[in-house]
Amino acid sequence: MFPFSQVMPVILLKMLTMFVHPIFWLVVGLVGLQYKRMAAVKENMFGIQAGGGVWRDVAVATIFGLAGGVLGSVLMVVIGLTLTESGLMYLWPVAILLMLINARFLCFAYAGGILALGKLLFGFPPVNISQVLALVAILHMVESLLILFSGHLGAVPAYFKDRRGKVVGGFTLQKFWPIPIVALAIMGASGAAGQGIQMPEWWPLLKPGVEGDPDTLVYAMIAVVAGLGYGDLAIARNPREKSKLSAVFLAVYSIILLFLAVAADNSGFMALVAALFSPLGHEAVIYLGRKLEFTQEPLYAPHPDGLRVLDVVPGTKAWHAGIRSGDILVAVNNIPVQTRSQFEYALSFWTGTVELGYISEQEGAYKRELVPSPTPGQPFGLLPIPEGHESNYLPLETAGPLGRWWGEFWQRISGEK
Numbered sequence: 001m002f003p004f005s006q007v008m009p010v011i012l013l014k015m016l017t018m019f020v021h022p023i024f025w026l027v028v029g030l031v032g033l034q035y036k037r038m039a040a041v042k043e044n045m046f047g048i049q050a051g052g053g054v055w056r057d058v059a060v061a062t063i064f065g066l067a068g069g070v071l072g073s074v075l076m077v078v079i080g081l082t083l084t085e086s087g088l089m090y091l092w093p094v095a096i097l098l099m100l101i102n103a104r105f106l107c108f109a110y111a112g113g114i115l116a117l118g119k120l121l122f123g124f125p126p127v128n129i130s131q132v133l134a135l136v137a138i139l140h141m142v143e144s145l146l147i148l149f150s151g152h153l154g155a156v157p158a159y160f161k162d163r164r165g166k167v168v169g170g171f172t173l174q175k176f177w178p179i180p181i182v183a184l185a186i187m188g189a190s191g192a193a194g195q196g197i198q199m200p201e202w203w204p205l206l207k208p209g210v211e212g213d214p215d216t217l218v219y220a221m222i223a224v225v226a227g228l229g230y231g232d233l234a235i236a237r238n239p240r241e242k243s244k245l246s247a248v249f250l251a252v253y254s255i256i257l258l259f260l261a262v263a264a265d266n267s268g269f270m271a272l273v274a275a276l277f278s279p280l281g282h283e284a285v286i287y288l289g290r291k292l293e294f295t296q297e298p299l300y301a302p303h304p305d306g307l308r309v310l311d312v313v314p315g316t317k318a319w320h321a322g323i324r325s326g327d328i329l330v331a332v333n334n335i336p337v338q339t340r341s342q343f344e345y346a347l348s349f350w351t352g353t354v355e356l357g358y359i360s361e362q363e364g365a366y367k368r369e370l371v372p373s374p375t376p377g378q379p380f381g382l383l384p385i386p387e388g389h390e391s392n393y394l395p396l397e398t399a400g401p402l403g404r405w406w407g408e409f410w411q412r413i414s415g416e417k
Helices: 004-020 022-046 054-079 088-101 108-122 129-150 239-263 268-295 340-348 401-416
Strands: 156-161 167-189 217-234 307-312 328-332 353-360 365-372 382-384
Touching (some): 004 217, 022 054, 022 167, 088 129, 108 129, 129 167, 129 217, 167 239, 217 268, 340 382
Antiparallel strands (some): 307 328
16 A cells, blocks of 8 residues: 555645745735736726725635645556656646747647657657646646635636627636645655655556666755646636536546556557547647537526626625625616616616615526615726627637738738748
């Protein structure tokens, strides 16, 4: 059996050392900048400020990241993944270069596949294919669990243009987590016995790929820090349902890739299959997720009984009235409303208490609530769905500088022809 009782204390102790490491806090700061950017997007689109503060979101993300780091560390140690052979020094430069082509390529799934193919076809770079792709698989496995439990938190309402050219409502799901990871490093060989933690005979699942007798190799646990990010959109589902679906797709992808990475240790053909599956399987996950959202009917669509609500800002009067995303606002002080302009028109007449009549999606019942009229200069907090012709929709284009340059160049060449 695997000696979890001996390994776990070492992993936790190594992870604690990251709290005094400046790189960890640098990554936390970078995560904070991403959440600040997301809050700015929400404020610019709807003129509202995110409640609760950006650093609260960062704190929550850090807690989830620590939990994900523990899981990822255990998986790395169990299979015998070593950072010295995982190609990290090559993964980052390739991933950054790919990001210049398209922002979504800033993912080790693409860089790892390219490195593995390079090693198979040209013998360069000098990386262990199984170790590289196992690292990609484990990071995505951790990401799938983080998405499952927290991917829906802080979803930002947005307008999108669908394939028919109509503007529809939905949410952007963007999360970032700082991840402290404990992995293995090969320190050398030793003839001494009985020292350190004795591992089972089947360990490691991944061959170390270094010269010498594997039974005499000495491993040490080292702590590093990484950052994981998740970006998606929810149009045909609410954010919680979409994050669960995305987590399932990504978990299946990571499990298959991990099995292929282990199999690649003993088979050149399986190494080729794993190298191709790393980027192509990830593309399939993205394609399937997008297709399900754009080919199915939008969840936040107009309703014949009233004005459907896309989102409600916490702490505002609409929030205190009990209105939530997906509800249908029917009347304001008994004045029927069907559009945003009708809602704003009805609301502008009243300076005292406002009676809101709405259909609760969760309870499936018509409700009436009294709230004080909006204070001048303060938002009411209700964000309706688009009416199909808005101009402030969120573009889905993620091309980087090199990608945009190539697109413009190709258009010029095609035009000349």
